[in-house]
Amino acid sequence: MKKIIFMGTPAYATCILKALLENENFNIVALFTQPDKTVGRKQILTPSHTKAFLSNHSSCIPIFTPKSLKDEATIKQISEFKPDFIVVAAYGKILPKAILDIAPCINLHASLLPKYRGASPIQSAILNGDKKSGVCTMLMEEGLDTGAILESVECDIKDKNSSEVFEILANLAAKLIISTLLNFENLIPKKQDENLATLCTKIKKEDGMITLSSAREIYQKYLAFTPWPNVFLANGLKFLELELVDENEIFNQEGEILELEKESFLLSCKQGILRIKKLQESGKKVLDGRTYLNGKRLKVGDYLH
Template identity: 60%
Template sequence: MKKNIVFMGTPSYAVRILEELLNDNFNILAIFTQADKAVGRKQILTPSKVKEFAINNNLEDKVHTPKSLKGEEISNFISSLKPDYIVVAAYGKILPKSILDIAPCINLHASLLPKYRGASPIQSAILNQEKESGVCTMLMDVGLDTGDVLECVKANIENKNSKEVFELFSNLAANLCVKTLNNFEQIQAQKQDESKASHCVKLKKEDGLLNLDDARSVYAKYLAFYEWPEVFLENNIKLKEIKLVDTSSKNKEKGVISKINKNSFILTCLIGSIEVFRLQAAGKKELDAKSFLNGARLKQGDKLV
């Protein structure tokens, strides 16, 4: 008999996990997700990806979007459902002890714990040029991603951008979640090694600013911040599509257009160079490299920034 689940999650990463739980016939008692948020210039009130999925699959009556989980009303409600497990995947809220004590709370964390505890594990792993990362199921406690690890699955993330890794890890997490729940009683949870712990923080818009000192770091930032906050220069030009072409040469100046190709141009860093294919000036539409240079009347030897 399949177990009863209270699910908590917000982005598309969580959607894939919820979808797999439903496919494997787990009984979803309730779905907790972040409240609708104003999005875009017109500030259109938009539901989370999890709520959107629930609406599209006739599960809207199970959706709950509390501003906080701290009140007795929420913990009493969850307790009344008598869940076997509470599954958490990028929910975005801290679970108080009153909820942690109701049932085993299993978190799907997108790193190989104890590395990259916190809010941006995928982006941080890419930014630090890790070749390998993965997903863990862990028993939640009152700390931030400090609970005992149940199971992990590893994957190669070298040269992948954050969107690609999110998609990869969503599928890995979905399958791992089902596997962990089906075998929970037989799994020996392992304490995390605190001496190997590292932490990551919530991303800010300004994190996408490039200094063009080192081409390898520029490219890592581009991959890590591919969807948000994206990468941009001091003059707010966004580099929408780039490629790493040189990691060792030393240049006298950074930000110089050193060569113009048919569909791209080479931009210098103090160490190395990148190839730029598409970019976008502030308040303007995205353009291919050739159109951008023509419109800005830039030529070889000019500075982009």
């Protein structure tokens, strides 16, 4: 039975951790995850998804939440477990060389590397309108997602939002890590082509702000930024549910209400048309499109600003 230290933080990582716990070939000896964070308006101290899951699942596996992995005591702690593998999935910290040297460190990255190295591979693939994405296992080195690829699997992501793609890739990653660990001795690591490498950064709240210029661009942002940070106008009005109706038609002015429907309305962009199904003003409740317009006494030919 192979001894594994698991390092991961969000729900994506929990799905992979669960698969390893359920497999009789592996023994999870420790979980390393991000420290508890304050969440929401009441700033409630909340554990990471993996910590909350493991706390309910097993009381015998130790959980560590170091602020830094460069601390000598933490490195010694990891070394003393004598792991056969260190498995990393969306942990949120860079592993120093001292830890990389302890055991083979295998990362599960939610893109088809070398495309979308970094913090937001799923959102970046959706933003760019990619029809395919995937997940791969890679041998970690000191660079950010630069290690050799062990195995990969791809899937269709067309018209899927960020949370849907996260779930698909998490389930694929859970199967892939089992395959990679069981076949590790026979796998030939494949070096990444640096000429094809792209880098993506962490998503910020302000990335969700839109102007009504391109319906296609707004639609891809809507898919990428659901459930967070959503898409919203400069005045804070969020579009929580929308559809792309047309991406080619050109209008003299954006923001015109073109047609009223039972629970939604059609809205012009400079290029293209959107169907707005649900929206929300800052600090107010979610409304369907038609109810919102009725409350604002807006009709066909008026403008949404």
